[in-house]
Every structure is written in structure tokens, then in C-alpha cells.
Amino acid sequence: MMIKPLLLAGALSIGLLSGCATDANRVPEITYEAAANSPFVATNYRAADALISQFRASPDGGPLIVATVVNIDALDQSSTLGRLISEQVSARFSQRGWAMVEMKFRSAVYMKRGEGELILTREIGEVARLNKAQAVILGSYGVSGTVVFINMKIVQPGSNIVVAAYDYVLPYNNEIRSMLVRSTR
Structure with a gap:
């Protein structure tokens, strides 16, 4: 008769201990405050500000087009990271x-399903002409062992001359890895 209470106590102890182990390995949910303070958006805004400071044109000179930032190793592919x-x-x-x-509302641009607004060099002039754009903002990313390198450029559509450029680096952490996993072909 004494065996049943000991077995029950042992089973309860194991259950409690395994519950603690699960909680210890669980990644805590991010709060709204922590999400709002994510450096990802601020880093991309700094990149845009750097491009703006180099660009020797006026906002009155016509609109700009932003192409989807693409994978440097596969220029016809992007990911959630590139689109964001x-x-x-x-x-x-x-x-x-x-x-x-x-560009999402324009039918004059080739849109590869799931990729965003992919613009190849041969298409830039025509797309810019149709939209009366003074420039196109292009970008690429490359994944390294610990970081993701980003290159952004502003290109004159008629001549393909780069008029502004900025490079920056993102950490290859869980957040960035999850955005790269969600790529489409």
C-alpha cells in the first residue's frame, strides 16, 4: 500500500520538473514596447536618410521608384527581408x-509572384519613363556567416549611373534568419 503514494509522489515530481525545463527553454514573447524599439526599422531609415543626403536632386523633380531588394546570389529572388x-x-x-x-498597383511592371517589384537593368529605363520617375532605388543583400550585408543605390534610369550609394550590415540573428527563410522563387 505504501508503494502507491510513493509512485504518485514520484510521478508528480517528474511532471513538475519537466514543466520547469520546458519553461526554461521557451523563448519569451516580445512586448509591444520592445517591438516598437526594434532597431531594424531605424537601421533601414538611416540607410534611406544616407541616400537622401547624397542624392543631388529635388523632390520636385519627379517621383522615385523603389525596386525590391534582391539576393545578390540570385538577382531574380528576394525574401521577406528584401521586401521589408x-x-x-x-x-x-x-x-x-x-x-x-x-509599383504594386501598376500593371506596366513585370511582377514575379511573391517577389515584389523586381526590376532588372534592361527594364529600368522603360519603367522610369512610363512613370516619369527621376530615379530608381535598387538594393541587394548577401548573407555571411554572422551578418547580412546590404547595398542600396539610387540610379538614373536613362544612363544607369549610380548617383547615391549606401552599405550597411544587419546581424544574422533569429529575427533576420526568419525573414530570409520566407523567400519565394
Whole structure:
């Protein structure tokens, strides 16, 4: 009869200990405050500000087009990371008074399903002409062992001359890895 209470106590102890181990390994949920203070958006805004400071044109000179930031090793592919960088750079230019052409609503641009606004060099001139854009903002990213290198450029569509450029680095952490996993082909 004494065995049953000992077995029950042992089973309860094991259950409690395994519950503690699960909680210890669980990643805590991020709060709204912590999410609002994420350096990801601020880093992309700094990149846009750096491009704006180099660009020797006026917001009155015509709209700009932002192409999706693409994988440097596969220029016809992007990811959640590339699309978010493009969106945030476009938002920052808009906040700074630049007219931005929203390519998602245009039928004149080749849109690869799931990739965003991919613009190859041969297409830049035609897309810019159709949209009366004074420049196109392009970018690429490359993944290293511990970081992701980002290169952003502003290109004159008629001549393909780079008129502004900025490089920056993101940590290859869980947040960035999760955005790279969600790529589409």
C-alpha cells in the first residue's frame, strides 16, 4: 500500500520538473514596447536618410521608384527581408517629402509572384519613363556567416549611373534568419 503514494509522489515530481525545463527553454514573447524599439526599422531609415543626403536632386523633380531588394546570389529572388527593407526605405523617402510610385498597383511592371517589384537593368529605363520617375532605388543583400550585408543605390534610369550609394550590415540573428527563410522563387 505504501508503494502507491510513493509512485504518485514520484510521478508528480517528474511532471513538475519537466514543466520547469520546458519553461526554461521557451523563448519569451516580445512586448509591444520592445517591438516598437526594434532597431531594424531605424537601421533601414538611416540607410534611406544616407541616400537622401547624397542624392543631388529635388523632390520636385519627379517621383522615385523603389525596386525590391534582391539576393545578390540570385538577382531574380528576394525574401521577406528584401521586401521589408524596400518598403521601409520607400516609407522614409515619402516621410521626407519625396513622391514614391507604388509599383504594386501598376500593371506596366513585370511582377514575379511573391517577389515584389523586381526590376532588372534592361527594364529600368522603360519603367522610369512610363512613370516619369527621376530615379530608381535598387538594393541587394548577401548573407555571411554572422551578418547580412546590404547595398542600396539610387540610379538614373536613362544612363544607369549610380548617383547615391549606401552599405550597411544587419546581424544574422533569429529575427533576420526568419525573414530570409520566407523567400519565394
